[in-house]
Amino acid sequence: MQRRPTSSDVAARAGVSRTTVSFVLNGRADVKIPDTTRRRVLDAAHELGYVPHAPARQLAGGRSHIIALVLRQSAEQVAGDPILVETLRGLASAARSGGFRVMVEPLMLDGPEGSYTSLLRAQHADGLVVSGPRIDDPALLELVRDGFPVVLQGSLPGVAVTSVDVDNVAGARDATEHLIGLGHRRIACITNAPLVYTAARERLDGYEAAMEAAGLAIDPELIAEGDFDAASGHRVMAALLAKSTIDAAFVASDVVALGAFGALREAGYRVPDDVSIVGFDDIPLAAFFDPPLTTVRLPAFELGQAAGRALLERIAERTIAHRTLLPIELIERASTARSKRAA
Numbered sequence: 001m002q003r004r005p006t007s008s009d010v011a012a013r014a015g016v017s018r019t020t021v022s023f024v025l026n027g028r029a030d031v032k033i034p035d036t037t038r039r040r041v042l043d044a045a046h047e048l049g050y051v052p053h054a055p056a057r058q059l060a061g062g063r064s065h066i067i068a069l070v071l072r073q074s075a076e077q078v079a080g081d082p083i084l085v086e087t088l089r090g091l092a093s094a095a096r097s098g099g100f101r102v103m104v105e106p107l108m109l110d111g112p113e114g115s116y117t118s119l120l121r122a123q124h125a126d127g128l129v130v131s132g133p134r135i136d137d138p139a140l141l142e143l144v145r146d147g148f149p150v151v152l153q154g155s156l157p158g159v160a161v162t163s164v165d166v167d168n169v170a171g172a173r174d175a176t177e178h179l180i181g182l183g184h185r186r187i188a189c190i191t192n193a194p195l196v197y198t199a200a201r202e203r204l205d206g207y208e209a210a211m212e213a214a215g216l217a218i219d220p221e222l223i224a225e226g227d228f229d230a231a232s233g234h235r236v237m238a239a240l241l242a243k244s245t246i247d248a249a250f251v252a253s254d255v256v257a258l259g260a261f262g263a264l265r266e267a268g269y270r271v272p273d274d275v276s277i278v279g280f281d282d283i284p285l286a287a288f289f290d291p292p293l294t295t296v297r298l299p300a301f302e303l304g305q306a307a308g309r310a311l312l313e314r315i316a317e318r319t320i321a322h323r324t325l326l327p328i329e330l331i332e333r334a335s336t337a338r339s340k341r342a343a
Helices: 007-014 018-025 035-048 054-061 075-079 082-097 114-121 138-145 168-181 198-213 230-243 254-266 284-288 300-315
Strands: 066-071 101-106 127-131 150-153 162-166 187-190 248-251 276-281 294-297 323-326 329-331
Touching: 007 018, 007 035, 018 035, 066 082, 066 114, 066 300, 075 101, 082 101, 082 300, 101 114, 114 127, 114 138, 127 300, 138 150, 150 300, 162 168, 162 300, 168 187, 168 198, 168 248, 168 276, 168 294, 168 329, 187 198, 187 230, 187 254, 230 248, 230 254, 248 254, 254 276, 254 284, 300 323
Parallel strands: 066 101, 066 127, 127 150, 150 162, 162 323, 187 248, 248 276, 276 294
Antiparallel strands: 294 329
16 A cells, blocks of 8 residues: 655655655745745646545634635525525635635524534534525624634624625616616515525515505505525415405525416416516526526626635635625516516
């Protein structure tokens, strides 16, 4: 069996001490090492196939070189989230650029809180990206208060924490205005999640702002909360149809909208002939819905990448923007049509 190379082997090949090898491979920026020496060490490690032992690297550098993505959803909801793949790809891209890896932690608020706060307090990770923050999350507030490196992928009004997000209010307003512009007046809103999630509250705010600006009454019977998955969209849309008449709906998640499509078909409604639908996210499958879904495009990869870069800056204790908003775009497809009443 071939012997695993050691730091001593790297030091011998590069002609330096083991201490220098440790400083170079653990990214010790506080130690001044000539670029030529650093290059010799890196080349020697590559030639030998040497990879530092993770616990030893943590002891040497005082860091785990891991960042955690905390998702405020159940594991089942995370598994059904098609946006997560692109977000995680962007986050991992940013992490790798700084020599970090990504840990994913799905966690509902009513789950065991220890695994959430201990990621930082026990140094299992050097920083957190919290996706889908909730207004009723004391663990998050404590971490921010205690100065740990935390970046929100979302927002938490009134809390001084770095945030990377899209303008959910503007996106929802654009979606609703699109339906109003087509002559629709009985416009329902199904949120992407319960309203304790700030993104859900913001998307509902955008819907209400568009309705009010158009002089349309906001009917509480036309507003319902989704819960991340298609099953909730089906359930909520069926309940809406049982008590109200609608001619359009803004569904603040493409996945939730998929379930709403099914409920409409089962009730004998055609999209968009009878009911126009606009979603939010532009998941990869949105263009292949039947009919293809008009939706608000969310730049998932760029969101993950921007959040990762912001977190690396926080870990390095560099000054960064308090809030970063990435652009969104309404993508018009065949799930919306001019109201027959306005024709």
